[in-house]
Amino acid sequence: MSSSKAKSGLVTPAIKKKVVDLRRKVHMYPELQFKEFKTQKLILAELKKLGVKAKKIAGTGVVATIPGAKDSKDGKALMLRADMDALPVTEEIKSPYMSRHEGRMHACGHDAHVAILICVAQLLKEHPVDGPVKLVFQPAEEGGVGAQGMIDDGVLENPSVSAAFALHVWAGIPTGKMGIVLGPAMAAVDEFDLIIKGIAGHAAYPQGSIDPIYISAQVINSLQSIVSRNVDPMQTAVVSVASIHGGMNYNVIPPEVKLQGTCRTFTDENRRTVKKRLFSIVKGTAKALGGSVEIDYRHMIPATVNDKNASAYIWDASVDVLGKRNVYEADAMMGGEDMGLYLRRVPGCFAFLGVQNKKIGAAFPHHHPKFAIDEDGLPDGVEIMYRTAKRYFESINK
Ligand SMILES: [Zn+2]
Ligand SMILES: [Zn+2]
Structure with a gap:
């Protein structure tokens, strides 16, 4: 079942395959916080293949800015962020791409975030938007406050960032739906x-x-x-x-x-x-x-607080891809997310992409040894992130 209901989707079958392949590659070699060396290497190699200049930041992080078809009106960049780290969990679901690192697992879905953002880079190269987009691959979200190291190393500068967006695949939301909290989202x-x-x-x-x-x-x-x-x-x-x-x-x-x-x-x-x-x-x-x-x-x-105006871009982009009835206002959660550190400095939104599919066993909670995602949701994530950037610049350049 493909969930993608995009009217005129830019995600080709080749990119659909690529996002799944990349996710599985990252899934096989999960790395704990601040040790994301293989993951960093893979990201740098994939971006290079696309002709995207990228550099290492904050140890195991990666940052790359893709220039727009033109400069944004304010001269600033839009930031899209993916976290990269895995958890000290032993995977219990057997698959050809199950974790090869005993005692470590991508049990929160950050493998999906990495794969999605690499494919967004491809779309941005193929269909440039009207301003620069900074792709941020961040280590150590799981309790390591990796976002702080990224900020200390200047991720929000050169070019400076005017807004920041991130997706989290969410096991509690069925594939084909998007949950967005308007206001304070995580504690x-x-x-x-x-x-x-x-x-x-x-x-x-x-x-x-x-x-x-x-x-x-x-x-x-x-x-x-x-x-x-x-x-x-x-x-x-x-x-x-x-x-x-x-x-x-x-x-x-x-x-x-x-x-x-x-x-x-x-x-x-x-x-x-x-x-x-x-x-x-x-x-x-x-x-x-x-x-x-x-x-x-x-x-x-700090709390992850979504800006109401900025949230409208990712909301509308999600409606473009999934249809109006599949995008809804989600409830805030008491969990924490270091995305909040960026959103304290620039407006933006942290949204939840559905990847739950009980028929294939993708229904266990995050951090569970049987955590799994419905990969059919990944192309939606790629298209939504890309369209958020496109809509953002169309609006602010007016
Ligand atoms: Zn987690
Ligand atoms: Zn997570």
């Missing part, structure tokens, strides 16, 4: 480490010690009051304690307990509130119960 991600300190001792004589396990229990309970009591009920936030370690015996009160967790928010105000309340609750509870605490709180990535 800001913060991480914390807490070391709750007490005084070790004999568990039969607690009066002689300060029990960090008891303090931790109170801390964990109280942290859940932040979302229920401090955040506006009409807004969204999450505080999760996801790791707890302390003690090793029936009759010993340990000296300390280590907790780890994450906070997710969508607005800067809520992000500040959650952090402030976490410090206050943790410090106050530890102190009240006679202990102390060390807190390491890290802002990892």
